[in-house]
Amino acid sequence: xLFTKAIVRTPAKSVINGIDDYANEGKPDYQLALKEHHDYVxxxxxxxxxxxxxxxxxxxPDSCFVEDPAVxxxxxxxxxxxxxxxxxxxxxxxxxxxxHFYADKQIFAITSPGxxxxxxxxxxxxxxxxxxxxxxxxxxGIDQFxxxxxxxxxxxxxxxxxxxxxxxxxxTYMGNNKLLxxxxxxxxxxxxxxxxxxVPAGEDYAVNCINxxxxxxxxxxxxxxxxxxxxxxxxxxxxxxxxxxxxxxxxTCLSLRFN
Ligand code: CIR
Numbered sequence: 594x595l596f597t598k599a600i601v602r603t604p605a606k607s608v609i610n611g612i613d614d615y616a617n618e619g620k621p622d623y624q625l626a627l628k629e630h631h632d633y634v635x636x637x638x639x640x641x642x643x644x645x646x647x648x649x650x651x652x653x654p655d656s657c658f659v660e661d662p663a664v665x666x667x668x669x670x671x672x673x674x675x676x677x678x679x680x681x682x683x684x685x686x687x688x689x690x691x692x693h694f695y696a697d698k699q700i701f702a703i704t705s706p707g708x709x710x711x712x713x714x715x716x717x718x719x720x721x722x723x724x725x726x727x728x729x730x731x732x733x734g735i736d737q738f739x740x741x742x743x744x745x746x747x748x749x750x751x752x753x754x755x756x757x758x759x760x761x762x763x764x765t766y767m768g769n770n771k772l773l774x775x776x777x778x779x780x781x782x783x784x785x786x787x788x789x790x791x792v793p794a795g796e797d798y799a800v801n802c803i804n805x806x807x808x809x810x811x812x813x814x815x816x817x818x819x820x821x822x823x824x825x826x827x828x829x830x831x832x833x834x835x836x837x838x839x840x841x842x843x844x845t846c847l848s849l850r851f852n
Contacts, residue, residue: 595768595806596850599642600690604630604657605649611840612655612677614728615758621836629833630657633810633847636830640807642850647690655680657837658846661710661729661759662687664738665851668745670694671701671738676708676729687849694851701741709734712759712846717766720747723783725760752783758841763797765845767804771825773818775800790825793817798834801843803850810844 604627609620634644650656662683664671670691672684684702691700703709713725722742724735739749756777757763764778772787774780775797780789792800799815802822809822813831822829834844 594641595804597641597643597852598694598850599637599644600647600659600687600694600849601630601634601637601644601847602647602657602659603627603649605651605654607651607654608657608836608840610654611658611842612679613840615841616839618839621839626657626836629836630847632832633844636810636832637805637848640805640810640830642805644848645690645694647687650683650686653680653683653686655840655842656683656686658712658842659687659849660846661712663691663849664709664711664714665691665695665849666716666745666747667852669699669701669741671703671709671741673709673711674703674705674707674734675710676731680710703734703737707731707734707737709738710759711849712761712843713754714738715760715764715766716747717772717787718768718770720745722747722749723752723760724749725752725754727754727757727759729759730754750783752781757797759846761801761845762841762843764800765802765804767802767809767822767825767827768806773800773802773821790821792821798838798843801845803844803848812838812844 710729713730775792799818802811808828812834
């Protein structure tokens with residue numbers, strides 16, 4: 594297993610008003626979003642992950658995307674500073690859960706004018722972390738994060754994010770030097786040393802997958818990506834993500850994963 598614990602937050606009814614900067618496919622259906630979220634938790638649980646589910650927060654439509662207000666490692670955690678005003682308070686609201694699991698470890702925070710969202714943070718092997726400089730994560734946020742990571746022997750490399758919301762909307766790391774890439778990251782010089790698994794045209798959404806170490810969780814309905822993963826020796830577990838994708842949410846954004 595690559596992680597044994599996960600924190601998720603049940604979508605609130607207000608999820609229908611989540612930020613939609615990219616998808617433009619209409620509003621999510623709340624009941625269906627709840628079902629999809631339930632299946633997500635059930636899949637993680639089936640794969641051996643201990644999932645902690647936090648209460649829905651009606652005042653924060655995007656609060657089910659817990660990956661953004663915190664970044665967690667096995668030895669430390671960082672409360673981030675989400676860029677959008679409607680998500681700012683999520684940093685305070687995720688803190689108690691982080692404090693619970695990191696009671697005997699250090700917890701840091703990104704502060705203004707720095708902004709950083711967890712969707713832009715992609716750890717790979719060898720204590721290396723790629724961080725996307727995006728519409729949500731700025732240079733000041735990355736500088737603060739780099740200093741924190743350095744205390745734990747980790748190196749940060751900055752990658753521009755131009756066409757998608759977060760870095761992990763365009764690429765996710767599957768382990769063993771294998772990197773799923775789509776769109777602007779296909780054959781990108783930033784990732785030239787990786788074994789690139791190139792997502793076929795029209796399946797970009799499915800680049801955002803989670804390798805549990807005990808199977809890869811991927812969005813349902815993307816046969817090209819499923820084939821790519823299977824050909825590379827991964828067992829896949831599909832989850833319907835139709836409602837979260839309408840508000841630019843991927844699989845990784847729905848959980849914080851750690852040991
Ligand atoms: C937002 O725009 O902030 C949410 N609607 C989606 C957040 C997705 N988070 C992620 O990719 N880590």
